[in-house]
Amino acid sequence: MLNIDTQLTTDYLRQMVKIDSVNPGLVEGGTGESKMADWLVKTCQSLGLETRLQEVEPGRPNVIARWPGSGGGKSLLLTGHTDVVGVENMLDDPFDARIEDGCLYGRGSLDMKGGLASILGAVAALKADGFQPAGDLWLGFVVDEEYLSIGTDALVREIKADAAILTEPTDAQLCIAHKGFAWMTLTTLGRAAHGSLYEVGVDAVLHMGRLLKELERLETEVFPARQHPLLGRPSAHASLIKGGLGLSTYPDACTLQVEHRLLPDETPADVMGLWEAAIIRLRTSDPRFQATIKLDFERPGYEIAPDAPIVQTLRTAYQTVTGGEPVTMGMYAWLDSAILGRAGIPTVILGPGGEGAHAAVEYVNLDEVFRCAAVIAEAAVNWLSITPP
Ligand SMILES: [Zn+2]
CATH class of the missing domain: 3.40.630.10 (Zn peptidases)
Incomplete structure (x- = not known):
């Protein structure tokens, strides 16, 4: 030695x-x-x-x-x-x-x-x-x-x-x-309007709530089912959120930055797929719901x-x-x-x-x-x- x-x-x-x-x-x-x-x-x-x-x-x-x-x-x-x-x-x-x-x-x-x-x-x-x-x-x-x-x-x-x-x-x-990680930005799109005009305004911040609920579903139902012997389960959290124009205005957009922590055999495309499916599901149940997702950075x-x-x-x-x-x-x-x-x-x-x-x-x-x-x-x-x- x-x-x-x-x-x-x-x-x-x-x-x-x-x-x-x-x-x-x-x-x-x-x-x-x-x-x-x-x-x-x-x-x-x-x-x-x-x-x-x-x-x-x-x-x-x-x-x-x-x-x-x-x-x-x-x-x-x-x-x-x-x-x-x-x-x-x-x-x-x-x-x-x-x-x-x-x-x-x-x-x-x-x-x-x-x-x-x-x-x-x-x-x-x-x-x-x-x-x-x-x-x-x-x-x-x-x-x-x-x-x-x-x-x-x-x-x-x-x-x-x-x-x-x-x-x-x-x-x-x-x-x-x-683990790996992926940063992504979710955006909900509403329609700006005077706060009194409920027939016209579409509340993008409220709609982001639906995606936050989706994040909670991933955390409590989807990810716990995936376990790695050394790394536990994958996870995600809401990192940063931004939205709204003023007190008496319907918000036209809301952005949420999310971080995912991935198991070695998971790719950012896998989690992007989960979000895209959720967006389609939410839009089917409410045609006014509009959202996009973008991958910002990832490391395997x-x-x-x-x-x-x-x-x-x-x-x-x-x-x-x-x-x-x-x-x-x-x-x-x-x-x-x-x-x-x-x-x-x-x-x-x-x-x-x-x-x-x-x-x-x-x-x-x-x-x-x-x-x-x-x-x-x-x-x-x-x-x-x-x-x-
Ligand atoms: Zn170091």
Whole structure:
């Protein structure tokens, strides 16, 4: 088993948490990921990796590093995001990176600079051990996961790998499934009229009530019947609603933005179909009812078979490092693994746990940072070496 340098790995993490990389898509005036990218370039170069920037948007680069294999082995991508969410709600200095009781605090410590430290700690251990990979080891540090994931979209245009490990927080367990999501806008159309003219006016807000009732029916009757062993049921909620012109006017339109959370085998077209059927049904029973639906944005869910080679490699590595069995789990939240999976890169999510992603107090458990580094290093040795057919 490889020895993780816990001091070095902690230093990596501390330095990264001290760098402000608030996502500018999410927070107006956010610093962005460029200082993180500069630091990662220096650090990857100091580890002897071929390192370059991939400019995703002006001032927002991914960092791509490669440890070239000697040939004949499978390739592996270790990846995570460099951006963090906003800090305005945080109780303490968000970038002080203080350590208390085995935990390191600060914005991004858990989500997910702890996971990036696990990657760097693993590579440092492999280098110190004199390991020589047969397959290529790729490191991909991407921008913008917390907003639109343009970083991983760009990364998979340039990198192909036989598998990937994404180090988002999983409490150091193996996550093999997560949900997708879809944002859509429903619009009901009425007819504006003076509030006294009930023969003329058609109340678009009232008609939206029928679609809200439909949403409740999906939530209470349709979705509970669909269960995934790791992900529970699909869900949807009313996110934003807008309508009305004035107190004495029939509203001409009302819009409702809805978010659906989808199981890995569900598509936005599936839920769009449910809404379209409801609109037709409501219009049949009342010809004055008029509504449209539009898909605004979507990301698919993700799932990998529990016996897929990269899952097995990580399970064995986990056993070697801890002497125990990992939990294979699902996560409700969406992750970049969906983009990697869609690009044909089988991915497992494994990263250190803690508390407070996006919250007022955020910390990562340092023991889990080291444990994930050890599991990743062990898995990399097995995956990147030539295995007999
Ligand atoms: Zn994250």
